[in-house]
Amino acid sequence: MRNALLNIVKKEMKEIIRDPRLFLAMILLPILIMPIMGIAFQGFMSQAAESAKGEVRIAVINLDEGNISEIILSSPDFNLALKSLNVSMIYLNNLGLDSVDAAINYITDNGSIRALVVFPENFTYCINAQSPIKLDVYYFVEKNNPSSITAVSSRITIFMQLLKQVISTYVILNIDPNANPVFIQNPLISQPNTIYEGKVIRNTPPELIMQAFFMQMLMMPIAVMMLLSIAIQFAATSVASEKEQKTLEILLTMPINRETILFGKLTGSILVAVLGTIGYAIGFQFYMQSITTPMGQGQGVQINLNEIGLSIDPLGFTLMAISLFLSLLAILALVMILASFAEDVRTAQSLTSFIFMPVMLVGFFAIFAIAIGVSPTWMQIMLFIPFTSPMIVPLYVISKQYMIVIISLLALLLETIIAIKIAAKFYGSEMILSARLRFKKKKKKETE
Amino acid sequence: MQDLRKYFKKTKAVDGINFTVREGEIFGLIGPNGAGKTTTLRIIATLLKPTSGEVKVMGHDVVSEPKIVRKLISYLPEEAGAYPQLKGIEYLRFMANFIGENEDAVREMVEFGAEISGLGERLHDKVKTYSKGMKRRLLVARTLMVKPKVAILDEPTSGLDIIHSFHIRNMLKDFSKKFNTTIIVSSHNMLEIEYICDRVAIIHKGKIVAEGAPRELKDEMNASNLEEVFMRKVMAHA
Ligand SMILES: Nc1ncnc2c1ncn2[C@@H]1O[C@H](COP(=O)(O)OP(=O)(O)OP(=O)(O)O)[C@@H](O)[C@H]1O
Numbered sequence: 001m002r003n004a005l006l007n008i009v010k011k012e013m014k015e016i017i018r019d020p021r022l023f024l025a026m027i028l029l030p031i032l033i034m035p036i037m038g039i040a041f042q043g044f045m046s047q048a049a050e051s052a053k054g055e056v057r058i059a060v061i062n063l064d065e066g067n068i069s070e071i072i073l074s075s076p077d078f079n080l081a082l083k084s085l086n087v088s089m090i091y092l093n094n095l096g097l098d099s100v101d102a103a104i105n106y107i108t109d110n111g112s113i114r115a116l117v118v119f120p121e122n123f124t125y126c127i128n129a130q131s132p133i134k135l136d137v138y139y140f141v142e143k144n145n146p147s148s149i150t151a152v153s154s155r156i157t158i159f160m161q162l163l164k165q166v167i168s169t170y171v172i173l174n175i176d177p178n179a180n181p182v183f184i185q186n187p188l189i190s191q192p193n194t195i196y197e198g199k200v201i202r203n204t205p206p207e208l209i210m211q212a213f214f215m216q217m218l219m220m221p222i223a224v225m226m227l228l229s230i231a232i233q234f235a236a237t238s239v240a241s242e243k244e245q246k247t248l249e250i251l252l253t254m255p256i257n258r259e260t261i262l263f264g265k266l267t268g269s270i271l272v273a274v275l276g277t278i279g280y281a282i283g284f285q286f287y288m289q290s291i292t293t294p295m296g297q298g299q300g301v302q303i304n305l306n307e308i309g310l311s312i313d314p315l316g317f318t319l320m321a322i323s324l325f326l327s328l329l330a331i332l333a334l335v336m337i338l339a340s341f342a343e344d345v346r347t348a349q350s351l352t353s354f355i356f357m358p359v360m361l362v363g364f365f366a367i368f369a370i371a372i373g374v375s376p377t378w379m380q381i382m383l384f385i386p387f388t389s390p391m392i393v394p395l396y397v398i399s400k401q402y403m404i405v406i407i408s409l410l411a412l413l414l415e416t417i418i419a420i421k422i423a424a425k426f427y428g429s430e431m432i433l434s435a436r437l438r439f440k441k442k443k444k445k446e447t448e
Numbered sequence: 449m450q451d452l453r454k455y456f457k458k459t460k461a462v463d464g465i466n467f468t469v470r471e472g473e474i475f476g477l478i479g480p481n482g483a484g485k486t487t488t489l490r491i492i493a494t495l496l497k498p499t500s501g502e503v504k505v506m507g508h509d510v511v512s513e514p515k516i517v518r519k520l521i522s523y524l525p526e527e528a529g530a531y532p533q534l535k536g537i538e539y540l541r542f543m544a545n546f547i548g549e550n551e552d553a554v555r556e557m558v559e560f561g562a563e564i565s566g567l568g569e570r571l572h573d574k575v576k577t578y579s580k581g582m583k584r585r586l587l588v589a590r591t592l593m594v595k596p597k598v599a600i601l602d603e604p605t606s607g608l609d610i611i612h613s614f615h616i617r618n619m620l621k622d623f624s625k626k627f628n629t630t631i632i633v634s635s636h637n638m639l640e641i642e643y644i645c646d647r648v649a650i651i652h653k654g655k656i657v658a659e660g661a662p663r664e665l666k667d668e669m670n671a672s673n674l675e676e677v678f679m680r681k682v683m684a685h686a
């Protein structure tokens with residue numbers, strides 16, 4: 001006998017390539033997912049904006065050799081405006097700190113301050129000379145809550161606005177009523193720097209870091225969701241279509257192992273899913289680029305993921321791949337059982353999506369929840385579920401928590417073996433032929 | 449001589465049936481709708497397991513040795529389809545690949561299948577463009593191209609016009625003679641059964657109510673044709 005597995009896989013491929021219905025389902029589904037992701041992202045962003053209402057602590061270190069900075073910083077108008085914005089300013093000079101490095105160290109240890117504004121040595125000099133003052137701003141990104149930086153960044157913008165007004169007023173009232181209007185309009189240039197994980201990333205606004213973070217955090221789950229949904233759709237279709245087209249009975253009397261039929265369809269589904277995902281990954285890259293380029297372009301900054309500790313090493317990638325592969329097998333085995341209860345493709349597709357879509361969405365939203373800072377217990381639970389494991393594993397891998405990942409993968413292996421055993425048993429029995437379920441019939445009965 | 453015995457009880461569907469089919473003969477199963485013909489054939493084809501009783505195909509038990517049985521038989525289900533996206537010839541090849549030992553054997557099977565299908569050039573069109581009759585012919589060809597020891601055909605001519613039925617009927621008869629293949633066939637067409645079958649069994653409500661060569665049954669009942677035999681037997685057990 002020739003290779004029956006290959007024979008089945010080849011036939012599956014021919015069918016998918018030639019059937020416009022199957023293609024459509026595979027293209028439509030991810031297109032529907034895109035807006036959902038968009039909504040999710042927006043929801044996350046508004047959450048971040050929500051947290052912008054809380055108090056933000058901004059530190060100031062004054063290196064000015066003159067005295068105008070003191071006057072401005074102690075201006076009652078300025079301080080009153082800050083208070084109304086829920087910004088509390090911490091004047092580090094009062095704590096005896098006298099250098100940027102010392103300030104950064106202090107803030108890193110302190111942990112509750114989100115930004116540092118440095119008043120340079122030439123502050124007074126620049127005001128007198130009416131030339132723009134360059135202010136360095138350091139943003140401190142919280143590792144477990146990078147989104148909080150949105151709130152900080154918006155306060156800093158307002159802080160700078162206020163500062164400009166106070167400086168302009170001061171110059172016109174006390175130095176030169178006929179001051180250079182260009183200087184009066186824009187007396188400050190603020191230079192953003194980001195501190196992430198104790199590392200100083202110069203000339204880089206925190207939004208860029210956040211973007212990199214989310215790219216890492218989102219790309220994997222999205223790719224995983226694509227892959228899973230394509231594979232599930234395809235597997236369900238391929239099983240149910242054998243029933244719909246009445247080809248199953250003949251196939252089952254072929255002198256081959258029933259497992260071969262199961263594995264042939266599994267392999268076909270995984271192949272199609274991988275091909276589909278590669279296609280979408282390329283599409284998604286364009287999609288994301290179109291969003292991020294305008295922000296990143298002006299800065300002319302390249303972020304080295306390695307430098308900020310967001311990179312994934314070979315071991316991490318291996319663990320991610322194992323998690324994905326095992327999950328795929330486990331889920332598809334279950335889909336194959338579920339779909340064989342359906343007598344037609346449409347029933348099979350709705351049956352499987354009713355069950356798997358919510359689960360995957362839960363996993364997906366959980367990642368946002370984690371981004372906003374939810375307890376890690378849920379994350380650990382999801383690590384042990386085939387549907388969510390490949391979405392969660394990357395997060396653990398990025399933070400190099402390998403032990404728990406490996407333990408969860410062992411559990412996943414066991415789950416996968418059980419799922420395949422059950423499916424093989426099901427395919428070996430006559431249940432595969434007699435299992436019956438059709439939504440229309442059911443509904444009719446209910447209404448009767 | 450190989451023997452094929454069966455006895456099974458399945459709640460109502462098949463309720464204690466015994467019969468033996470001799471090697472090389474065409475055996476007909478007739479009976480009203482729901483009599484249990486399809487169920488019986490599915491059990492022989494290893495698709496369903498009997499609740500009780502025993503079925504042997506050439507001495508091999510369908511329950512304990514399904515893999516051997518599957519190598520001996522070729523089954524045409526009552527409602528069968530072919531993959532609509534495949535071309536007729538691709539379908540034959542796909543099926544032959546499961547059975548042929550090597551590329552040559554597969555090619556031979558496909559060529560033979562193409563010939564007996566009588567579909568000619570249409571074999572290079574996708575199955576979805578076929579009419580019901582063409583599909584049935586393709587499926588019958590698929591069943592026979594592997595030259596099985598035992599061919600099981602559930603209503604091979606159902607829904608076909610006279611010409612298609614005629615074609616299939618003659619093909620079965622020739623085939624059985626030429627290759628000494630045992631054929632078990634079910635049908636609602638008494639003329640057909642009378643024409644092709646060496647022996648028939650009339651099933652009613654899961655039980656055999658008559659068995660024998662068409663001629664014997666007619667003589668026994670003093671009937672002019674099989675239809676009369678069928679009606680009287682079924683009525684008697686109603
Ligand atoms: N999968 C099944 N589940 C439950 N009952 C079934 C199933 N298949 C068949 N039956 C029942 O078994 C009985 C025999 O059915 P079967 O299909 O064997 O009849 P048949 O002789 O082939 O009829 P027909 O001439 O209509 O094809 C019927 O009463 C039918 O309702």
Ligand SMILES: [Mg+2]
Nearest residue numbers: 485486487526
């Ligand atoms: Mg039937």
